[in-house]
Amino acid sequence: xxxxxxxxxxxxxxxxxxxxxxxxxxxxxxxxxxxxxxxxxxxxxxxxxxxxxxxxxxxxxxxxxxxxxxxxxxxxxxxxxxxxxxxxxxxxxxxxxxxxxxxxxxxxxxxxxxxxxxxxxxxxxxxxxxxx
Amino acid sequence: xxxxxxxxxxxxxxxxxxxxxxxxxxxxxxxxxxxxxxxxxxxxxxxxxxxxxxxxxxxxxxxxxxxxxxxxxxxxxxxxxxxxxxxxxxxxxxxxxxxxxxxxxxxxxxxxxxxxxxxxxxxxxxxxxxxxxxxxxxxxxx
Numbered sequence: 001x002x003x004x005x006x007x008x009x010x011x012x013x014x015x016x017x018x019x020x021x022x023x024x025x026x027x028x029x030x031x032x033x034x035x036x037x038x039x040x041x042x043x044x045x046x047x048x049x050x051x052x053x054x055x056x057x058x059x060x061x062x063x064x065x066x067x068x069x070x071x072x073x074x075x076x077x078x079x080x081x082x083x084x085x086x087x088x089x090x091x092x093x094x095x096x097x098x099x100x101x102x103x104x105x106x107x108x109x110x111x112x113x114x115x116x117x118x119x120x121x122x123x124x125x126x127x128x129x130x131x132x
Numbered sequence: 133x134x135x136x137x138x139x140x141x142x143x144x145x146x147x148x149x150x151x152x153x154x155x156x157x158x159x160x161x162x163x164x165x166x167x168x169x170x171x172x173x174x175x176x177x178x179x180x181x182x183x184x185x186x187x188x189x190x191x192x193x194x195x196x197x198x199x200x201x202x203x204x205x206x207x208x209x210x211x212x213x214x215x216x217x218x219x220x221x222x223x224x225x226x227x228x229x230x231x232x233x234x235x236x237x238x239x240x241x242x243x244x245x246x247x248x249x250x251x252x253x254x255x256x257x258x259x260x261x262x263x264x265x266x267x268x269x270x271x272x273x274x
Contacts, residue, residue, distance in 0.1 A: 010170060015153065017146075032221040033214055042212060044225055046185035046252040071253045073181040076174035083170035083185055110187030110252025 011044070014089050024086035028066070028112075038098070038117040045088050046110040047071065053112060057100040063091040064112070168230045169205065169254070175237070181257045182234055188225065191249040196256060200239045203256065206231040238264040 014027040028043040045053070045066045052067040066088040097119050104115040169184035182203060186194065194207040209227045214220075236258055244259030 013153065015150070018149070029224040031212070031223055031225050033212075034219045034221055035215050035217060039221075042225065044187040046187040049251050069251055069253075071172075071183050071250070071255060073174045073176075073179075073183070073255065073257060076176035076179065076181050078172060079175040080171075080173040083172060109190055110185070 010083065016089060019087075024084055025089050026084070026086050027090050028064070028088045030090065032092075036118075038115060039094075041092070041112075041114040041116070043088070043090065043112045043114070044110060045107075045112050047085060048088065048107070048110070048112070050107040053105060053107065055103065055105055055114065057094070057098070057103060060094050061091055062094055062103075062114075062116075063089075064114070065089050066112070167232060168209075168226070169232055171205075171232065171234055173234065177260075179257050179259050180236055180238075181255060183256075184232070184254045185252065186249075186254050187252050188227075189252075191254075194249075194254065196245075196247050198236075198240045198242065198245050198258070201236045203234045203236055203240070203258065204231060205234075205254070205256075 011026045011029055014025045016025055019025060028045050030044075031042040033040045033042075041062075043064060045068075047068040047070070048066040049069060052069075054063075054065040054067075056063045068085055068087050070085050094116070098116045099119045102117045104117075106113045106115075169186050171182050171184045174181040174183065182205075184205060186205075186207070188209050189207050194205065197204050197206075206229070208229045209225075211227045238260055240258045241261050244261065245256065246259075247254065247256045249255075
């Protein structure tokens with residue numbers, strides 16, 4: 001199976017090996033936007049606190065792992081379910097011109113935003129053409 | 133659904149898992165999730181709870197209303213602001229107005245509805261009114 005899913009309505013299960021506890025792992029829906037300054041990733045991770053996000057960049061692979069807080073109302077039984085809960089995991093291979101120390105992560109309303117500024121030497125420089 | 137056996141030969145379970153995954157995707161056992169937000173409904177003696185994952189929406193922009201036994205959650209997922217000249221590589225999230233209606237097993241009274249948002253998971257608890265609860269009938273001695 002390829003990992004490249006472009007259009008999905010619900011959050012899909014991650015195509016990873018099984019977990020030890022049998023809990024499901026989901027692949028967060030992601031938007032990736034590129035500007036001249038760098039790349040911005042926006043991942044939907046509902047149920048995750050800002051402290052439970054783990055972002056690593058190793059050998060050009062950006063890995064995002066999030067631990068979910070399960071919503072279990074007290075004294076109530078699940079009667080009908082449309083979505084499942086579980087941790088999130090997703091990895092992206094980057095082009096190598098990003099500075100790992102400058103990656104910024106912010107969590108707002110269940111959306112994790114990662115900002116990867118392009119390394120200074122990789123920023124496109126405009127070269128003026130002089131008239132003769 | 134094409135299974136190249138050569139890449140999976142080392143692990144037959146990987147092949148099985150990917151087949152199961154394909155079945156998950158192909159069968160309409162899960163409802164078509166064009167409806168947003170997906171809801172889970174929890175039931176108990178004293179209350180009913182509706183939970184929904186609503187990522188990317190400010191809690192202040194979510195409208196929750198209850199009329200008799202009908203609960204409605206509405207709002208809008210706004211498109212993130214993009215600076216000029218931005219190129220989109222992936223666009224998996226969806227945006228726009230949404231409205232979801234859930235029928236409750238009983239008519240709710242206004243003061244017994246409580247909504248809370250934790251880590252963008254909305255939880256609405258609707259208390260069961262006293263008149264809806266089963267009445268216990270005492271047996272009188274003859």
